Amino acid sequence: MTVLKALKKMFGKSEAEQLAPGSSAPAHVQGSRNDGQQPGRAAPVASPKKEPVTTPATVNVAEESPAEKPRQEPRQEPRQEKPRRERAPKPVVIPWKLEDFAVEPQEGKTRFHDFKLAPELMHAIQDLGFPYCTPIQAQVLGFTLAGKDAIGRAQTGTGKTAAFLISIITQLLQTPPPKERYMGEPRALIIAPTRELVVQIAKDAADLTKYTGLNVMTFVGGMDFDKQLKHLEARHCDILVATPGRLLDFNQRGDVHLDMVEVMVLDEADRMLDMGFIPQVRQIIRQTPPKNERQTLLFSATFTEDVMNLAKQWTTDPSIVEIEALNVASENVEQHIYAVAGADKYKLLYNLVNDNGWERVMVFANRKDEVRRIEERLVRDGVNAAQLSGDVPQHKRIKTLEGFREGKIRVLVATDVAGRGIHIDGISHVINFTLPEVPDDYVHRIGRTGRAGAAGVSISFAGEDDSYQLPSIETLLGRKISCETPPTHLLRPVERKRP
Numbered sequence: 001m002t003v004l005k006a007l008k009k010m011f012g013k014s015e016a017e018q019l020a021p022g023s024s025a026p027a028h029v030q031g032s033r034n035d036g037q038q039p040g041r042a043a044p045v046a047s048p049k050k051e052p053v054t055t056p057a058t059v060n061v062a063e064e065s066p067a068e069k070p071r072q073e074p075r076q077e078p079r080q081e082k083p084r085r086e087r088a089p090k091p092v093v094i095p096w097k098l099e100d101f102a103v104e105p106q107e108g109k110t111r112f113h114d115f116k117l118a119p120e121l122m123h124a125i126q127d128l129g130f131p132y133c134t135p136i137q138a139q140v141l142g143f144t145l146a147g148k149d150a151i152g153r154a155q156t157g158t159g160k161t162a163a164f165l166i167s168i169i170t171q172l173l174q175t176p177p178p179k180e181r182y183m184g185e186p187r188a189l190i191i192a193p194t195r196e197l198v199v200q201i202a203k204d205a206a207d208l209t210k211y212t213g214l215n216v217m218t219f220v221g222g223m224d225f226d227k228q229l230k231h232l233e234a235r236h237c238d239i240l241v242a243t244p245g246r247l248l249d250f251n252q253r254g255d256v257h258l259d260m261v262e263v264m265v266l267d268e269a270d271r272m273l274d275m276g277f278i279p280q281v282r283q284i285i286r287q288t289p290p291k292n293e294r295q296t297l298l299f300s301a302t303f304t305e306d307v308m309n310l311a312k313q314w315t316t317d318p319s320i321v322e323i324e325a326l327n328v329a330s331e332n333v334e335q336h337i338y339a340v341a342g343a344d345k346y347k348l349l350y351n352l353v354n355d356n357g358w359e360r361v362m363v364f365a366n367r368k369d370e371v372r373r374i375e376e377r378l379v380r381d382g383v384n385a386a387q388l389s390g391d392v393p394q395h396k397r398i399k400t401l402e403g404f405r406e407g408k409i410r411v412l413v414a415t416d417v418a419g420r421g422i423h424i425d426g427i428s429h430v431i432n433f434t435l436p437e438v439p440d441d442y443v444h445r446i447g448r449t450g451r452a453g454a455a456g457v458s459i460s461f462a463g464e465d466d467s468y469q470l471p472s473i474e475t476l477l478g479r480k481i482s483c484e485t486p487p488t489h490l491l492r493p494v495e496r497k498r499p
Contacts, residue, residue, distance in 0.1 A: 101126040110138035112166075115145055118173045120211035121166065128207060134159035136323045137166070143319035144297060145170055151311045152299045154323040161201055164190070164265045164297050165208050171263050171295065172214055172238055184232050184256040186217075186240035189288065190265040191281060193272045195220040195243060195397065196388075196422055201267065202241045214238040219246040219256075223395060229255060244272070244280035251287060258287040261294055266314070269300040269307050274438075275417065278310070291316050301440060332450035333430075334457045337470070339483045342463040344491050345433060346377060351490045352459070353383060353411060358429055360404070362422075363413045364445045365433045366466075374433060375413045381494055388414040388422075416441045422448060432460035435469040439476040 098119055103111050110133040112125050133141065136154045143150045144167035154160045168188045177187060190205075192198045202218040209216055215235050219228055219242035228246075232255060240247075240256075250256040264285070266272070272281060288294060296315045300307050303322070311318060340348055353361055365371045368389040378385035386400045386409045403409040405424050414422075416436060427449045436442050442460075449456025462470060462483060474480055 096123050098122055103131040106132070109133075115141055117166065117170060118212070121169055121173070121208065123211050124208045125166075127210075130162070134163075136160050136321060137163040139321045139323070140164070140297075141166060143321070144295070147295060149291075149296045149315040149318040150298075150321060151303075151308075151315065151318045152297070152321045152323070153301070153303050154299065154321075158323055160299050161204050161267070162208070164267075164299065165201075165205050167295075167297065168205075168239060168263045168265070169208055169212060169214065173212060175262065177236070177238075178260060181236065181260055182257055183234075183236055184250070185260045186237045186256070186258070187260055188239045188263040188265075189258060189261045189284075190239070190241045190267060191244055191247070191272075191284065192241065192267045193243065193275050193277060194417055196401070197268065198241050198243055199398065200423055205239055205241065209239070216241065218242065219250055221246045225249070232256070244277045244284060247284060248280055251284065258284065259289065261288045263295045263297070264288055266296075266298045269298050269310060270302045270304060271417075273304075273306055273310075285314060301444075332455050333446050334455070335446065335460075335481055336458065337460045337462050337481050337483045338486045339467070340461050340463060340486055340491075342465055345461050345463060346374070347492065347494055348461065348486055348490050349374070349431060349433060350378065350381060350383070350494050351492065352431070353378075355490070359410055360407065360427050361411045361429045361431060362427050362445075362448050363411060363431045363433055364416065364436070365413065366415070366437060368415055370434065371413050371415055375411075378411055378413070381496070383411055384409055385411040385413060388412060390415070390417060416444070424448070425454070428456065430456070430458045432458070435460055435462060435466040435473070437469065439469075439472045442473045443476065 096119070098113075101113075101122055103113060105111065112122060112130065112133060117125075135158070136152060137159045140150055140152055140160070140163040144164070152160055152163070168190075172187055190198075190201055192201060198218055198220050202216055205216045215237055216239045217228075217231060217237045219240065221243055229250075232250070247256065251258065266281065272278060291314060296318075298307075298311050298315060298318070338348065349363065352358070363374060365374060368391055371387050371389045372391070375385050375387035386403065388397060388400060392400070400409065400412070401422065401424070404412045407426075413433075416438075430446050430449045432442070432445060436445065446456075446458035449458060470481070470483075
């Protein structure tokens with residue numbers, strides 16, 4: 001027992017001595033944890049100095065760690081920035097003055113200066129290179145600028161579009177807009193029968209309004225409805241150009257309100273009659289102010305009894321302007337008629353285009369299925385061709401017209417409705433694959449060539465199914481057109497292209 005007690009005393013003392021120096025360490029570590037986890041509370045063992053805990057892992061980490069010393073690179077001198085290239089000064093814009101648009105008076109001609117037009121409008125007219133009015137512009141503006149309704153009869157290419165656009169722009173600039181109106185409340189409305197005509201009118205309107213701050217919008221079928229709606233919701237609409245069907249769509253949805261229309265234009269009223277749009281137009285007009293509270297302008301290539309009846313219903317004491325064309329068909333267009341069997345028409349068309357190397361040709365046919373077949377055969381035989389008809393989506397129609405205008409498309413095949421209102425310079429030849437059923441359409445067709453003073457050629461194929469149309473066309477033209485037999489080599493079979 002005494003031995004055991006002696007051993008306990010010996011080993012107990014040694015163990016106590018070994019543990020004595022480190023007895024405070026656990027308390028210090030515990031204090032550090034509490035200090036870290038619960039800031040603001042005092043640690044059980046407080047350190048008089050704000051120093052890190054002296055453990056082998058943390059001694060002088062912030063200041064004396066050898067691992068950090070190599071990273072302390074000597075301070076580098078700031079890099080000298082390269083001198084920036086000086087931007088070229090913006091060109092000084094010299095304010096435009098009416099004196100810059102000098103046009104000398106000429107006997108028998110009317111200048112735009114002779115009317116009281118806004119300087120912003122005159123600036124745009126100068127940019128377009130229009131020093132003098134065309135006959136219909138001179139006559140129509142004399143009435144419409146005084147606030148009167150007007151009915152105009154004129155063929156395409158006479159300047160009637162600019163006539164009614166100048167009237168509209170002048171009215172909108174002279175009359176301040178209402179203080180409160182919806183985005184979809186146009187102040188001027190232009191209704192046209194075809195999408196191509198709407199796009200052309202809108203382009204002319206954009207050119208004439210570019211210095212005025214007026215907004216021009218278009219509504220046509222075949223284009224993205226939501227995209228057109230977003231444009232309408234983004235800004236106020238001053239001038240709206242639309243086809244009847246798409247305009248009714250927006251109106252019936254409540255997106256467009258026509259109660260603030262100050263000027264309404266019906267372009268190509270005869271064509272709208274032929275296409276059966278008049279019921280839709282009536283619905284639209286009912287949404288506009290009464291005819292004695294708006295200005296109404298109506299234009300037509302012909303003054304039939306039906307057109308005049310519509311004019312009486314929609315206008316108030318209108319001034320009537322009739323521009324007789326000196327020649328129904330342009331003298332710049334050389335006209336030919338080939339007597340050819342229906343089965344040989346395509347061979348004649350292909351060989352004419354291919355043998356002569358014609359680069360910008362417009363081909364007309366009466367029906368959409370004919371247009372499609374002609375275009376498909378031309379493409380199959382290696383001719384860069386495209387079609388334009390009511391079956392073609394609007395975005396593709398616009399792309400096709402741009403390609404034809406830029407010379408990327410060699411032959412454009414179209415129906416009368418689709419071809420109406422196409423104004424593209426540089427069309428060398430117009431070919432009537434089938435003679436039109438309406439004589440006026442013949443004039444419109446061949447009028448696609450010989451524009452802007454250039455020479456043009458029209459060639460019509462008269463077969464057993466359509467040659468009976470010739471007498472009425474010649475009556476309209478006031479002269480005979482001799483029929484020719486095409487040369488034999490132009491009737492040779494078309495060689496099929498190998499794939």
